[in-house]
Amino acid sequence: xxxxxxxxxxxxxxxxxxxxxATILLFFxxxxxxxxxxxxxxxxxxxxxxxxxxxxxDHALHNREVGDCESCHFFREDGTFSGVPTxxxxxxxxxxxxxxxxxxxxxxxxxxxxxxxxPWYVYSRQPDCVFFSHAAHVVKAKMTCESCHGDIGTSTSxxxxxxxxxxxxxxxxxxxxxxxxxxxxxxxxxxxxxxxxHEKAVGSVDRAPAPGxxxxxxxxxxxxxxxxxxxxxxxxxxxxTRRDACFVCHK
Amino acid sequence: MKLDRRSFxxxxxxxxxxxxxxxxxxxxxxxxSIWSQMWPWTPVPADGAYxxxxxxxxxxxxxxxxxxxxxxxxxxxxxxMAGHPVNDGGICPLGLSGPQMLYSPTRVAGPLxxxxxxxxxxxxxxxxxxxxxxxxxxxxxxRESGHPEQLAVFNGAGxxxxxxxxxxxxxxxxxxxxxxxxxxEDAYEMAVYRMHGQQAMVGFDLENANFVISFGSGVIxxxxxxxxxxxAKSLWKDRKVPLVQVEPRLSNTAAKADRWLPIRPGTExxxxxxxxxxxxxxxxxxxxxxDYYTNGFEAWRKMVLDGFTPxxxxxxxxxxKDFIVVLARDFAKAGAGVAICGRGxxxxxxxxxxxxxxxSLNALVGAINRKGGVWTLPGNExxxxxxxxxxxxxxxxxxxxRLDGAGSGTFADARSLPNRFFAAQADGKADPVKAxxxxxxxxLYTQPGTETVKKALDRLxxxxxxxxxxxxxxxxxxxxxxxxxxxxxxxxxxxxxxxATTVIGLxxxxxPPQCNTRHAGDVVLALASAIGGPVxxxxxxxxxxxxxxxxxxxxxxxxxxxxYVVHVAQPSHWSEAFPTASGRFEFAGGYxxxxxxxxxxxxxxxxxxxxxxxxxxxxxxxxxxMTKTVGDEVLKGKDVFVEVNPQTAGSAGLGExxxxxxxxxxxxxxxxxHLSEGIMPGLVAxxxxxxxxxxxxxxxxKGVNVNALIGPVEDPASGLDAAWGIQAKLAKA
Ligand code: SF4
Numbered sequence: 001x002x003x004x005x006x007x008x009x010x011x012x013x014x015x016x017x018x019x020x021x022a023t024i025l026l027f028f029x030x031x032x033x034x035x036x037x038x039x040x041x042x043x044x045x046x047x048x049x050x051x052x053x054x055x056x057x058d059h060a061l062h063n064r065e066v067g068d069c070e071s072c073h074f075f076r077e078d079g080t081f082s083g084v085p086t087x088x089x090x091x092x093x094x095x096x097x098x099x100x101x102x103x104x105x106x107x108x109x110x111x112x113x114x115x116x117x118x119p120w121y122v123y124s125r126q127p128d129c130v131f132f133s134h135a136a137h138v139v140k141a142k143m144t145c146e147s148c149h150g151d152i153g154t155s156t157s158x159x160x161x162x163x164x165x166x167x168x169x170x171x172x173x174x175x176x177x178x179x180x181x182x183x184x185x186x187x188x189x190x191x192x193x194x195x196x197x198h199e200k201a202v203g204s205v206d207r208a209p210a211p212g213x214x215x216x217x218x219x220x221x222x223x224x225x226x227x228x229x230x231x232x233x234x235x236x237x238x239x240x241t242r243r244d245a246c247f248v249c250h251k
Numbered sequence: 252m253k254l255d256r257r258s259f260x261x262x263x264x265x266x267x268x269x270x271x272x273x274x275x276x277x278x279x280x281x282x283x284s285i286w287s288q289m290w291p292w293t294p295v296p297a298d299g300a301y302x303x304x305x306x307x308x309x310x311x312x313x314x315x316x317x318x319x320x321x322x323x324x325x326x327x328x329x330x331x332m333a334g335h336p337v338n339d340g341g342i343c344p345l346g347l348s349g350p351q352m353l354y355s356p357t358r359v360a361g362p363l364x365x366x367x368x369x370x371x372x373x374x375x376x377x378x379x380x381x382x383x384x385x386x387x388x389x390x391x392x393x394r395e396s397g398h399p400e401q402l403a404v405f406n407g408a409g410x411x412x413x414x415x416x417x418x419x420x421x422x423x424x425x426x427x428x429x430x431x432x433x434x435x436e437d438a439y440e441m442a443v444y445r446m447h448g449q450q451a452m453v454g455f456d457l458e459n460a461n462f463v464i465s466f467g468s469g470v471i472x473x474x475x476x477x478x479x480x481x482x483a484k485s486l487w488k489d490r491k492v493p494l495v496q497v498e499p500r501l502s503n504t505a506a507k508a509d510r511w512l513p514i515r516p517g518t519e520x521x522x523x524x525x526x527x528x529x530x531x532x533x534x535x536x537x538x539x540x541x542d543y544y545t546n547g548f549e550a551w552r553k554m555v556l557d558g559f560t561p562x563x564x565x566x567x568x569x570x571x572k573d574f575i576v577v578l579a580r581d582f583a584k585a586g587a588g589v590a591i592c593g594r595g596x597x598x599x600x601x602x603x604x605x606x607x608x609x610x611s612l613n614a615l616v617g618a619i620n621r622k623g624g625v626w627t628l629p630g631n632e633x634x635x636x637x638x639x640x641x642x643x644x645x646x647x648x649x650x651x652x653r654l655d656g657a658g659s660g661t662f663a664d665a666r667s668l669p670n671r672f673f674a675a676q677a678d679g680k681a682d683p684v685k686a687x688x689x690x691x692x693x694x695l696y697t698q699p700g701t702e703t704v705k706k707a708l709d710r711l712x713x714x715x716x717x718x719x720x721x722x723x724x725x726x727x728x729x730x731x732x733x734x735x736x737x738x739x740x741x742x743x744x745x746x747x748x749x750x751a752t753t754v755i756g757l758x759x760x761x762x763p764p765q766c767n768t769r770h771a772g773d774v775v776l777a778l779a780s781a782i783g784g785p786v787x788x789x790x791x792x793x794x795x796x797x798x799x800x801x802x803x804x805x806x807x808x809x810x811x812x813x814x815y816v817v818h819v820a821q822p823s824h825w826s827e828a829f830p831t832a833s834g835r836f837e838f839a840g841g842y843x844x845x846x847x848x849x850x851x852x853x854x855x856x857x858x859x860x861x862x863x864x865x866x867x868x869x870x871x872x873x874x875x876x877m878t879k880t881v882g883d884e885v886l887k888g889k890d891v892f893v894e895v896n897p898q899t900a901g902s903a904g905l906g907e908x909x910x911x912x913x914x915x916x917x918x919x920x921x922x923x924x925h926l927s928e929g930i931m932p933g934l935v936a937x938x939x940x941x942x943x944x945x946x947x948x949x950x951x952x953k954g955v956n957v958n959a960l961i962g963p964v965e966d967p968a969s970g971l972d973a974a975w976g977i978q979a980k981l982a983k984a
Binding site for chain 2: 020023024025026027028029030031032033034035036038039040043044047076078080082083086127128129164166167168169174178179180
């Protein structure tokens with residue numbers, strides 16, 4: 001049985017508890033808010049460092065001059081993709097200064113004259129464990145450059161290169177949205193983005209192969225399209241497992 | 252409101268909960284895993300357009316064609332050359348990992364002169380001019396003192412133009428002491444010399460054989476031209492050509508053979524004669540060949556029939572007598588059977604009786620100079636230089652006996668006896684040589700009896716190594732004049748070992764020299780010109796490349812473009828093949844086993860070395876990549892495992908993985924035990940290619956060099972090293 005004192009104590013205890021509870025809640029909210037601010041606001045700023053490209057490059061201008069992407073980003077005779085042009089390719093045209101821009105002057109004086117390769121930062125550079133064949137996508141599957149690289153051909157300047165301080169790769173791989181959201185196919189270049197497109201292309205969303213789907217990435221119909229000559233349909237791309245295997249995309 | 256413990260905890264919990272709904276932990280996890288999977292310090296081959304240079308691998312005498320892939324100026328991969336007559340696209344682990352040698356931190360960066368004690372590793376960098384002048388001064392001194400024979404050269408390069416250049420240099424300089432490493436081919440060629448009356452190289456038309464007996468040859472373990480042999484083995488499998496492996500240990504070859512006959516080591520010649528016995532007594536031999544083209548048959552036949560009945564041979568070899576009979580019949584009836592010898596890689600010559608017994612067995616079934624048989628081929632025919640004009644000093648020097656005794660007296664038909672050379676130099680009874688130039692060789696590691704080799708080197712005034720990498724001999728040298736590596740220089744490979752067609756390959760510079768090195772050919776020319784007089788006059792070329800181009804004249808364009816040319820050899824018909832006194836093939840030889848070293852009482856077991864393609868035993872040492880492919884039952888950490896039969900190990904009280912001390916009359920070493928039913932009791936098998944003391948952490952100090960535990964045993968018939976093992980004992984460590 002409680003006494004008055006007890007009761008009074010209980011009352012004052014309740015009030016104190018309420019006050020204490022509010023303080024605790026307040027601190028909880030404070031902690032919560034602070035971490036949100038750090039996680040969403042500060043962290044991305046800390047994670048990436050911005051590096052200037054050696055000089056600006058005007059894709060639009062070059063595109064007008066040469067007419068297409070393939071003149072500079074071409075497939076070599078052995079089917080491998082050339083990627084970023086080498087100095088030798090550029091000097092085919094740029095043996096001397098052709099235009100009036102300061103950037104071209106830097107290029108000619110610092111690199112052409114000194115025979116140094118331009119140390120471009122490459123936005124789409126993937127880790128070395130990734131095996132990616134441009135030929136399979138562009139030649140066989142007839143995808144456009146834009147699907148993965150965006151409309152870079154019409155840009156007049158290079159955007160700042162943001163390097164991930166931990167991995168050393170570009171921010172473009174994870175995408176600019178730190179939450180990993182994207183609106184365009186070219187907003188991110190992670191493995192899940194490969195998978196997403198492959199799944200869409202074959203109409204399967206299930207990671208386990210659905211009937212008619214050879215593997216996570218390929219539906220039966222597309223196998224002959226991708227491997228028209230040397231593989232039978234529905235055998236996947238791996239000779240050993242008769243499925244698609246990790247080493248198709250991973251070195 | 253005060254920040255008490257509870258509020259603080261609440262703040263932390265709020266923070267944690269908040270963090271969980273930010274990308275921070277997930278993104279960090281992703282980034283850290285990317286980082287840890289791709290350590291930034293892991294080298295990654297350069298990316299870019301590929302170019303290929305067609306060249307030839309000279310890391311072993313195999314003569315494989317290689318296609319070297321480059322990105323810009325960097326070698327990124329070596330592939331076997333598709334369509335090449337030796338290896339058709341195949342490659343061995345050593346050839347494959349050539350880039351690791353090219354960019355190895357153990358390359359000798361430029362000419363070095365020793366400033367500390369021998370082998371201490373203290374060097375001064377010197378210029379090429381100083382280096383050449385220093386060697387030339389010593390060489391001139393020796394010549395002026397009237398003793399040019401006190402210069403010796405150890406040349407491990409193949410039969411190409413470079414070796415011809417070295418021969419010429421030695422002749423005009425006046426020293427007969429030109430030593431080459433000896434292999435099974437030396438024993439075989441000596442057998443051919445005695446039986447055919449002809450100095451010739453031997454080729455084996457194995458692709459066309461339909462029954463093969465290998466007397467311990469490591470068909471897929473590095474014998475002959477290693478990649479060619481692996482291809483031949485696959486071909487036999489497709490064509491159902493049986494391979495019978497005669498060997499005391501279940502090697503890879505034995506495991507892949509159709510029949511494996513474990514034999515008491517060292518008794519192979521007796522088995523060959525036992526097979527001959529059956530073939531003779533059952534009349535299964537090639538009568539046409541024997542009746543019309545041979546001499547000495549009756550005496551030899553009597554010797555074989557009397558002394559080598561299957562029962563007796565079974566007693567000697569431990570091979571069941573019924574097996575002997577069946578094998579002899581199968582071999583003789585196959586029609587295109589051939590037998591080969593040379594244990595393991597064939598890096599030790601072996602007894603002459605063995606080579607002669609095996610060659611007689613081949614002759615008996617007519618397998619000489621015929622499809623699928625043993626062919627005798629002319630040597631390097633590309634070198635046709637004018638005779639040298641020597642002065643009196645040189646002529647006198649060339650008259651003096653060789654230190655190894657080859658070419659005169661007992662060993663008149665030997666050309667080079669490296670085992671005797673190092674032994675004589677070490678014991679110092681004969682006039683020792685004063686200067687030794689080591690080219691394309693590492694005798695301090697590769698010669699059995701390394702202690703003796705070391706003693707021999709200690710008696711030199713001047714030891715010069717031409718090695719591109721800091722190997723054991725280079726580390727012990729007084730001067731190092733580093734050669735370009737094979738990927739940086741021109742060199743012709745005149746003939747691939749054991750091939751029945753003459754394939755001439757060209758190694759060509761794939762990349763510019765990575766270090767301050769010089770082609771050893773150019774250095775020889777520079778030495779000649781510094782010595783002057785007739786020595787300089789003997790060489791009319793501006794440099795080695797000019798010499799090579801002139802020598803290979805007609806083939807040069809094809810060689811630089813394709814990397815090889817083939818000279819189809821037609822072995823002579825039997826009626827012309829044997830320039831002996833009788834004009835016929837001479838049956839000769841018997842069974843004269845050379846006892847191995849050591850006292851059976853004190854050393855009751857026998858140590859035998861074995862070879863594997865994962866371990867390079869020659870002057871080109873293992874690359875880091877190769878060492879990674881070596882299994883845990885062979886090398887674990889720094890410990891080498893020896894293979895022992897459980898029965899043998901059991902009686903020594905040793906079990907799997909246990910540490911033991913292996914001793915032989917030559918030395919002792921700590922090893923670990925690997926039990927194997929695939930080895931005959933009483934034997935201890937140790938892999939070659941380990942126990943380096945030079946090179947880097949990837950190689951130095953791993954395992955034991957079997958050559959330090961085994962010494963050469965001289966075959967009185969040939970002077971060559973006939974050792975196939977050594978008495979040994981095992982004790983708990
Ligand atoms: S077998 Fe010999 S020649 Fe052929 S790739 Fe290997 S090391 Fe080179």
